[in-house]
Amino acid sequence: MIAIIRIRGSTGIKPSAEKTAELLNLNRINHMVIFPESESLNGMLNRVKDYVTWGEIDEETLELVLKDRVLLQGHKKLTDDYLKESGYSSISELANKLAEGTLKFKDLPDVNPVIRLNPPKGGYEAIQKPFHQKGSAGYRGSEINKLIRRMIIPGVNLNGENKN
Template sequence: MYAVIRVRGNVQLKQESRDTMKMLNLTRCNHLSLIEETEKNKGMIKKVQDYVTWGIISLDTLEYLLEKRSRLIGDKRLALEYLKKNKINSFKELAEQANKDKKVLAKLGVKPVFRLNPPSKGYEREGIKKNFKVGGALGFRAEKINALILRMA
């Protein structure tokens, strides 16, 4: 499962890319969305790659993200008591189920977007206009997305 984080805003963003961002539930900067690894989703990410960063999220990071930043509809925190009512014993179990099938979160009523803070100590040295491969913040990060999420959560 991919974690996609919007890094840049709407200024000079083409309408086609804005629509793609909306489909990915990335309406504002520092929003994170969990996306399944399908060809269709990879194509949408490629279309907006100059405005987002993405990578493969680990189970530990997903568990931490669900515990700290997930919200229910009505802007309520996702609590352990709520999970137990829905026959899920822990956030770890929820993370494992969500990693297999993202629809588990929708059935629980969890919002599809995670609102994060800007990363502590900032983005990489070259800023938010260059690709991750050359020292910037944009593009594919593989496993290094987990460190960024922990700095933002």
């Protein structure tokens, strides 16, 4: 599974890159989508490489994202009742199916395809430089998991309110 996060806004973006970001459902900064790896996805990522960062998400980080950030239609949290209706016993089982590739994220009914994240704790590196030049844009590989964990701040919801 590939996690893609938008790191730059739409000011000054090329029209072809803006359309590709729209097709990927990446309309705002700090939004993330999860896709299975494919050739067509690689072509799309090549077109928006200056505006997004991506890499392979591991099962532990995927489980954390499912627990804390995935929302159902109507801005409701992913609950055990929903999982039982869908045929899964726990979030870890769902994360396992997604990580194996036997289930696609978009095939989950009533789940919003876009995952909203907080800005990363400590900020981004240079957003206009590629990752291999100590920047933030482009392919990161497994380092995407560290970025996602920095963007899921425990105890804070998306409105900035403290849960504790």
